[in-house]
Amino acid sequence: MLSFSIEEYKLRVKETKKKMLEQGIEVLLVTNPANMNYLSGYNGWSFYVDQMLVVMIDEEEPIWIGRKQDANGAKATTWLYKDHIIPYPEDHVHSAAKHPADFVAQILTQIGQNNRRIGLEMESYYFSALMYERLKKNLPSARFIDASLLINYVRLIKSDKEIEYMKRAGKIVEKAMKTAVVSIEEGVRECDVVADIYKDLISGTKEYGGDYPAIVPLLPSGANTSTPHLTWSDKTFKHGEMVIIEIAGCHQRYHAPLARTVSIGKPSDRIMDVSKIVVEGLNEALDAVKPGVTCEEVERAWNKVITKYGIVKESRLGYSMGLNYPPDWGEHTANLRKGDQTVLQPNMAFHLIPGLWFDDYGIEISESFIVTKTGCEVLSHFPRELMIKGEPSILL
């Protein structure tokens, strides 16, 4: 069931240890499910209970610690030897009396890791403040170091195989976006459009199936387009409404996000103008992408366009992404925004999402791209414009 060769996983562990050495970390507790998957292949919806990989600087293979029920899942999905899979008893699950942190501390002590410099992913969604408190209490001789994004930064540059998976995700989202734009009509319920989108995202193509995206389809309509993170309801679309569709194809946990905006009926001149500004800025930003350029320079290319038209956007223009689990497909490392001096290199991947949200409407038209040796390549090919339904100008 491995998505990559064992050599690729071992290379990732090696790169992780290089960074551990640089940051003076001897033991790294990996709780971010994307990072667990990245190093070991582990893949299951079990991150709602405490679990982790333990990477030791002087040990070739990581150790998996998780719930007993999930140990067979770890055997099925990872390249780790069976004796590196250490389950904790079921009575530690969501219990006031027993906590997995105590088990973890006991294991670390048994294998002589209790007085080392231990890296913690302090901002991982699945590393709780309570786990942190109890590890500190149970491992008084350890020194703890924040290593929140250590592996995320290893993930920043993708392998060719990872890029291949992302391109497949790009094909999947193309198909789902087409379905979304076709399905949205006056009188249709939001939930029915999302049902159609989901069907395409999950069935994927004939050649490769779809996986669940780390974020559900976002589909605000009408005045709700003024804010980006509302999901859907069972209300029906009305003539004259705008609808934002932000979705991602996913394959083997690798993402290709894509956003488009639909106008049901003819949009106002102002909305038409703003959509053209967004596309102009998006094109300028994509043109600016090439190895050696910084993230903030890409944002500057966009900003120059909108400034010309008197528009201000405070939020970031985009972010690094790839492998992930809910609640976010973003990697939390490089951002296309002012002040980010990350230098672009081939095989980095971004979601470039020039969303503009005003008081009573918003527009999103986005692209996901890979940095190539000479520029960039987008992951999906879909008309880069405001989609207008019920008018002869519709292009699908």
Add this chain to the structure above:
Amino acid sequence: MLSFSIEEYKLRVKETKKKMLEQGIEVLLVTNPANMNYLSGYNGWSFYVDQMLVVMIDEEEPIWIGRKQDANGAKATTWLYKDHIIPYPEDHVHSAAKHPADFVAQILTQIGQNNRRIGLEMESYYFSALMYERLKKNLPSARFIDASLLINYVRLIKSDKEIEYMKRAGKIVEKAMKTAVVSIEEGVRECDVVADIYKDLISGTKEYGGDYPAIVPLLPSGANTSTPHLTWSDKTFKHGEMVIIEIAGCHQRYHAPLARTVSIGKPSDRIMDVSKIVVEGLNEALDAVKPGVTCEEVERAWNKVITKYGIVKESRLGYSMGLNYPPDWGEHTANLRKGDQTVLQPNMAFHLIPGLWFDDYGIEISESFIVTKTGCEVLSHFPRELMIKGEPSILL
């Protein structure tokens, strides 16, 4: 867009304050998205960035603090006054330089809450260890108290309106389960079955639409049924394989989970026997449910049955559930297991999931139920047995 009357939300805040008083908490920082929704109505996929409600013991309305981009979402989905919605700037998002914790501490100081007894949800997925560290540093005069499950325990007993939403979710999952059992056939890809399931879960019924469940469909097949939390792949089903389907209908964020097991072709005698034991135990457990009985007594009724047949199950038999967001529909409060002396009361809701996992296969046949005045009522009506495909005995 409110799912409940303002009176119901205010009652929930009142109940929360009662528990705060009991636990000596003056200010409660609510970061669990289900708890945020429960008190304020807030509903958006924005929990991948820091956000919270601040409940003050001497203030009627909570305060919402979140990302600027999401403030319009808070205005659209909550009953809070606009001046109780306090956004932090966009440059605080996933940034090494600025952290929302500093903003939160500043606001708490400005409104004179910095030297109070502050409750924290120490095991909320969306309250990071780093947030905790930085709040402690920035609020040196505050005293922090673990209040992880304070509101979860208020949620334990549902209102009639909440039960109504859960019943709708039960209807939705009935439909999706039927589709799943019909779709599973030799030669069909796992992803295509999940695509069909999703379509039904999200479109819901004609009367009410479906919402995204807090856990994606779990669909292990073959040897992978020996572990409960694997999702799906694009491999095809084979004759003779077992398939576990664990899904939930969701409406207005309220869940009705349901699990069934399918055998593609005639199962072995052993599997047939085990499935009958599971159903017998499930029926005994449901029969034991009534107000005044404890959670562990329900588990005991199940355990008596499997012990008779020489089977041991270490993991819990079920758990309280209802309103939730990814990654879990469980409430993390009452569990149907040994040692849990929670006394059942009308309008509690549980997922009773007698899963058995052996070395090379597993069986799950579950029911979600509401405690009534005299016993219990299941949320879905679906044949309670091993589903056998490709044989004349199939009952659908």
